[in-house]
């Protein structure tokens with residue numbers, strides 16, 4: 001095939017007499033791909049005609065060390081040239097110009113010069129038009145397409161614009177640019193709508209860690225793998241400091257990524273990405289639909305209740321109502337009765353008529369009702385000043401469904417539709433075997449059958465394979481079929497998830513040789529130390545005990561599962577160490593310590609306790625996400641619930657049941673028991689199957705401890721007046737008090753921690769205790785799932801139909 005021949009010749013050129021300059025008055029022809037090409041002196045880059053489709057070529061700078069050339073810059077991405085008699089010419093006037101077969105100029109540098117000029121391809125991939133004295137008139141680094149090379153500056157004028165897809169190089173929808181406030185941002189610019197989605201758009205610049213004051217507007221990827229921006233943003237790739245080829249690309253899925261070139265595999269690998277929650281990218285699921293992330297299937301879209309998909313092959317078109325929208329108006333004729341349905345933990349970014357500060361859900365609902373058809377529903381989120389922000393929505397766009405979002409959406413529907421329509425299938429157990437919805441493949445165009453194109457397609461899929469979703473799918477396949485995935489794949493995945501590999505020496509240094517004085521905890525499978533890493537960050541370092549020994553590959557495989565977990569209520573894992581028999585995990589360090597420390601003192605007021613209960617439920621619900629039960633915690637207890645500076649809980653020590661010997665979970669007898677006495681579900685003792693309901697049980701116990709201030713490890717006195725005082729375990733103590741009390745107010749008072757001194761909300765105590773008692777049912781089938789718990793603790797409870 002032509003391109004293979006070209007490749008072969010390229011290699012020859014690199015070693016023999018390839019030229020890196022084009023002199024004035026000469027041209028390169030699309031018809032002579034092997035000779036009419038510039039090759040940088042070091043052979044890393046070439047400039048020539050790159051085939052983008054059937055008889056379609058773009059003049060490009062390509063990186064040539066990869067298995068197939070990688071375009072890093074294109075002159076005419078949106079207007080490919082004919083494969084016959086098109087040329088690139090450096091005219092005597094000093095203009096560099098691309099002329100199509102029809103003799104029309106498609107692109108030019110619009111330069112002119114009286115002195116002698118030449119075009120030169122530098123070793124760093126920069127194509128320059130310069131005089132013999134070295135004055136630069138034009139350079140490709142000033143007008144990037146979707147790629148930034150080390151040393152190339154992203155500036156005010158020069159932004160990155162994604163390709164349409166991995167196979168279609170024309171301009172896509174996602175832009176990385178400096179906004180007028182001097183902040184580097186990602187923008188979705190679709191056919192009809194446009195919005196910024198990175199950094200977090202509803203935060204101020206300073207909350208996002210950006211400065212608006214530096215007007216220089218320069219961002220740069222350096223050759224060590226650091227990406228630096230003049231607004232203060234800074235990030236290091238996972239292989240920071242390694243010397244290799246790198247590039248930063250605004251990928252077609254809207255996520256800017258840094259890639260490193262793997263010399264052995266001759267492939268680009270992801271070593272950093274800006275966005276870890278893929279549904280926060282805008283424009284992926286259209287109007288009236290929601291984006292959800294599934295750890296295995298990746299990103300999916302689904303319609304809201306009462307809506308149906310417009311084009312299942314193109315989710316950007318979103319969903320359309322199954323009811324007559326006039327029914328939402330307040331006109332005399334059509335005044336159908338309306339109602340609201342809650343969509344928990346869902347966000348629709350933007351498109352509110354106004355933001356209201358309200359005291360209750362009812363108030364927000366009334367506002368929306370009175371706005372008639374100008375309000376399609378509303379989003380409600382708790383703000384920090386003990387009221388709610390109410391966002392009445394005019395359209396439903398940028399929807400995402402994510403347990404890490406702490407607000408809810410209330411959808412307005414005609415009562416009739418609400419009753420007759422089904423809830424969207426999302427948590428249905430049937431989904432495990434079948435896909436919930438179409439994958440997001442709108443960018444992928446069906447190619448015409450053609451041998452050259454097939455080749456291109458093969459090339460593109462090699463590039464595309466780097467996309468995280470693809471990796472996940474492949475990896476999952478390997479994992480499922482019990483093949484031992486090779487280390488390389490896991491390293492790649494680990495770096496894609498942002499993990500750092502630490503040396504044992506560094507961690508030993510950090511903890512002064514794992515000394516006793518640095519010990520901060522002892523849990524299942526190991527001892528935790530506080531340590532100061534070489535970069536001065538404090539970390540919680542868990543040294544896994546040697547009976548947790550397992551092969552390196554297996555360890556890395558399990559670790560990559562944990563690495564994909566990312567939730568505000570889960571502790572952040574920074575990295576790991578595998579060296580010889582040493583297995584160490586490195587986590588963020590929580591200054592405030594654990595819930596256990598606070599339960600013994602009375603520094604946690606009611607609001608904080610309630611927030612901890614809600615946050616912990618959300619974190620665990622996320623762990624148990626969907627029906628895969630891919631991560632059970634197995635040791636939920638106050639010692640494993642850490643508190644951040646705002647007293648938000650972060651669940652720690654998860655994933656260890658997987659990291660420890662997996663066979664133990666399936667085995668029987670004493671050895672399989674994990675967890676801590678007092679918090680353990682009966683299944684452990686009765687040798688029943690272990691499911692996510694063991695965590696639900698332990699969670700229920702922790703909640704009872706938080707409400708009562710009484711320990712689950714001890715027994716408590718119950719005054720049975722006539723029969724004297726008896727001792728009870730915590731669960732029976734609570735239920736006996738409730739059964740003995742005549743009215744709610746009495747039992748709430750009798751149960752609540754005396755240290756609260758009556759400062760609590762009766763309704764919240766009531767709901768927490770009721771939920772907790774459901775969680776600690778002996779029959780695991782009677783217990784709710786963790787996501788049901790999270791829903792029940794949302795303001796005003798689940799499945800709540802108003803009016």
Ligand SMILES: *[C@@H]1O[C@H](CO)[C@@H](O)[C@H](O)[C@H]1NC(C)=O
Nearest residue numbers: 052053054164168169170445
């Ligand atoms: C790439 O996408 C653009 C925009 O959708 C389209 O016009 C063009 O034909 C596509 N090119 C190829 C080679 O498929």
Ligand SMILES: *[C@@H]1O[C@H](CO)[C@@H](O)[C@H](O)[C@H]1NC(C)=O
Nearest residue numbers: 214215216217218229230231
């Ligand atoms: C602005 O950013 C540039 C590039 O990062 C830096 O060199 C310069 O010192 C910054 N200026 C100020 C005033 O911080």
Ligand SMILES: *[C@@H]1O[C@H](CO)[C@@H](O)[C@H](O)[C@H]1NC(C)=O
Nearest residue numbers: 226233234235236237240535
């Ligand atoms: C990147 O590494 C440098 C050098 O070790 C360090 O100073 C900097 O803080 C790191 N940046 C981030 C965001 O971790």
Ligand SMILES: *[C@@H]1O[C@H](CO)[C@@H](O)[C@H](O)[C@H]1NC(C)=O
Nearest residue numbers: 190191192286287316317318
């Ligand atoms: C954009 O708006 C036009 C006109 O309203 C509409 O026909 C089209 O479907 C919209 N496109 C998308 C992707 O929403």
Ligand SMILES: *[C@@H]1O[C@H](CO)[C@@H](O)[C@H](O)[C@H]1NC(C)=O
Nearest residue numbers: 329330331332333335369370
């Ligand atoms: C229609 O419903 C709205 C909201 O319930 C109410 O304010 C309005 O008065 C009703 N109009 C008629 C004509 O019943």
